[in-house]
Amino acid sequence: MAVVTLKVATRTALGRQGTKRVRRQGLVPAILYGEMQENINLAIEEADLKAALSTPAGRNVIIELTPEGSKMTRVVLREMTRNPITRQILHVDFQRISEHKPIHMKIPVVLVGESPAVREGRGILDHAMRVLEIRCLPKDIPARIEVDISELDIGKAILVSDIRVADVDVLDTAERRVVDILLPTLYVEEEVEGAEAVEGEGAVEGEPEGSDSAAAEGTVEKTDK
Secondary structure: OOEEEEOOEEOOOOHHHHHHHHHHOOEEEEEEEOOOOOOEEEEEEHHHHHHHOOOOOHHHOEEEEOOOOOOOEEEEEEEEEEOOOOOOEEEEEEEEOOOOOOEEEEEEEEEEOOOHHHHOOOOEEEEOOOEEEEEEOHHHOOOOEEEEOOOOOOOOEEEHHHOOOOOOEEOOOOOOEEEEEEOOOOOOOOOOOOOOOOOOOOOOOOOOOOOOOOOOOOOOEEOOO
16 A cells, blocks of 8 residues: 655635635645545645655555644545646545545556467457456555456457455456457458549538637546546
């Protein structure tokens, strides 16, 4: 279990204008909730937050916070909102955890080894599930789940039910395929008899040439938990 310490400050600037003011100061607004305790609004240095999440455990690290006027509490990062254009961190949600209560987490799946079929050019790797949902005690949270594909040949697959992690319950549907080795398919483009390419065609009927598509809206995306 990876554990890091993160400096935080409580904040009183709330609402849209309040959070904008916090961001102008180079801070990330955040909220701390859970374990039947009062919610606490926080502000964090973005550089400190990025450093806390840069360990090998990534977002699955246990974070120790000590808000002003409160005792140290252990939390996990539940949600992080970024600006889709600049990738600036706009807001984070922390959830308190109990050392004695199982929690749900989403853990990345990392493939190890090399399939002989892929190495020899006989097969194509299909990594269908890149995260698995698990339940375990905080002390047992794995940084990642390794799946060995060194003996996986064409037509073979590793299912969720094949994955075993000590002291961890994998919650995804047992029959789902995590990784497959597929047989390559050859696509042959059929010639259309009598078809001729008409030079200069390309504008869509009813739309003037050179028109731009609608500009992307500046919406904020929320990363997976």
